[in-house]
Amino acid sequence: MDRTGKIVVLLKGYPRLSETFIAQELLGLERAGFELEIVAMRRPTDKKRHPVHDEIRARVSYLPEYLHEEPLRVLRALRKTCLLPGFGKALSSFWKDLKRDFSRNRFRRFGQAAVLVAEWPQGGKWLHAHFIHTPASVARYASEISGIPWSISAHAKDIWTSEDWDLAEKLQSADWGVTCTRVGYEKLSSLSGGRDVMHLSYHGLDLERFPHFDGQRPRRDGSDPTDPLRVLSVGRAVKKKGYDVLLKAFAKLPANLHWQFTHIGGGDELGSLKALAGELGISDRIVWKGSMDQRDVLAHYRDSDLFALACRITADGDRDGLPNVLVEAASQRLMAVSTTVSGISELFVDGENALLVESEDAEALSITLQRVMTDPDLRERLGVAAEARVRKDFDHHNSIHDLDRLFTEAWERRGI
Known part of the structure; x- marks a missing residue:
């Protein structure tokens, strides 16, 4: 295959701490010989960045996040693209979508x-969009305007909070798509x-x-108040992670069971979770990092005794796919307690x-x-x-091989 052509990768935001799996994929594709250019719909908001982002060579540019902030840029683009043969087709798709989703967001995507x-x-x-909700809307219209083919990587929230009609029409337009859980694959395949x-x-x-990890974890069992069992969770403080349920579960533990919970991650729910911990009387046992x-994060996986994540499906259908942090924790022999939501059961088998x-x-x-807190042998065996x-x-490397083959x-x- 001639790899002198460039893949333009469209992302909602870049770089993002919560999307290391995307950064890892981008680096893997570059190492496989693909030339990439990253276009993001939002500028970064995280104060930190992972080392992997510094290894990615692709040039990064940004679309106007809000059209009114760069009106001349948008008007120049519309004047230029309206002369292209595919503009009418894209405009027709846009009006059809707008009738079902009359929102500023829909105008913004066009x-x-x-x-x-x-x-x-x-x-x-080639144009490749990560997430089948708003980035794929931009990619679909752009593909219709330009005639450039496109593909999709779908993940979790983007699948489960989108309307079926919206998903179906994108699947009719895209050349191919990939997703990271069987439950997501089955949902999208049913709409294709x-x-x-x-x-x-x-x-x-x-x-x-x-x-x-070659180290041996101490055989903590929660009986020593001077050396409490260390429970870790990594994830954004958002409703679908179920941290409120996890805190309530901690509060139900026996008073003579000694533990400390460490949470790593930002998120809009941090304030309310800290307040809930205070109401439950467990604030002194929690460290918010x-x-x-x-x-x-790797150091914390190795320094902990147990990983916990209480994922849920929210009222609007949002849910995780297969949280990457569960895979990371497992790679360090750190046993997890979690829920049966979405793709988690594709990695874990209860009791195995x-x-x-x-x-x-x-x-x-x-x-x-x-x-599991009181049974270090069980934690070790399952870990x-x-x-x-x-x-x-x-x-x-397996997923990079799949993408290499698909591209x-x-x-x-x-004939590209």
């Missing part, structure tokens, strides 16, 4: 698509209108960044390499936490099994 096409990176031959467009590929983990880079409970059940979660599963089936086949099919 304007961003016009800017993307008008300022199309030199040498770009019979097209064999979707492919399942787990993100996997760069195991060179998460090498085997905020956002940290990947190296510091983790313990899983139904979401929203603080009582069951508390009982399960107590069980060893979890690491073996990750190192066998969740190496990120190669598509480019050959289209």
Whole structure:
């Protein structure tokens, strides 16, 4: 395959601490010989960045996040793109979508698509969008305007909070798509209108960044008040992570069971979670670390006894796919207690390499936490099994191989 052509990768925001799996994929594609250019719809808001972002060579540019902030840029783009043969088709799609979704967001996506096409990176031959909600809307309109083919990586929230009609029409437009959980694959495949467009590929983990942990964890069992058992969770403080349920489960533990909980991550719910911890009388047992880079997170995996994440499906349908932090923790032989939501059961089997409970059940979660807190042998056995599963089936080289094949086949099919 001639790889002199460039893949333009459209992201909602870049770089983001919570999307290391995307950065890892971008670096993997570059190492596989692809030339990339990154276009993001939002500028970064995180104060820190992971080391992997500094290894990515791709040039980064930004679309206008809000059209009114750069009106001349948008008007110039519309004037330029309205002369293209595909503009009418894209405008027709936009009006059809607008009738079902009359929102500023819909106008914004069309304007961003016009800017993307008008300022199309030199040498770009393909457009690939991460997330099937707003980035894919921009990509679809841009593809129709320009005639440049496009593909999708779909993940979690973007699948489950989008309307079926919106998903179906994007799947009819895209050349191919990939998603990272079987449950997401089945959902999207059911909407593809019979097209064999979707492919399942787990993100996997760069195991060179998460090498085997040779250390021996202390056999803490929560009986020593001077050396409490260390429970860790990594994730944004948002509703779908279920941290309120986890705190309630902690509050139900016996008073003579000694533990400390460390949370790593930012998020809009941090304030309310800290208040809830105070109401439950467990604030003195919790450390809120905020956002940290990947190296510091790795150190915490190795220094902890147990990982916990109480994922849920929210009222608007939002949910995780397969949280990458569960894969990371497992790579360090750190046993996890989690829920059966979405793709988690595709990594973990209850009682074999983790313990899983139904979401929203603080009582069951508390009982399960107590069980593993007091049993270091169980934690070690399940942690060893979890690491073996990750190192066998969740190496990120597998997902890069899948993407390499999909891009190669598509480019050959289209004569690019």
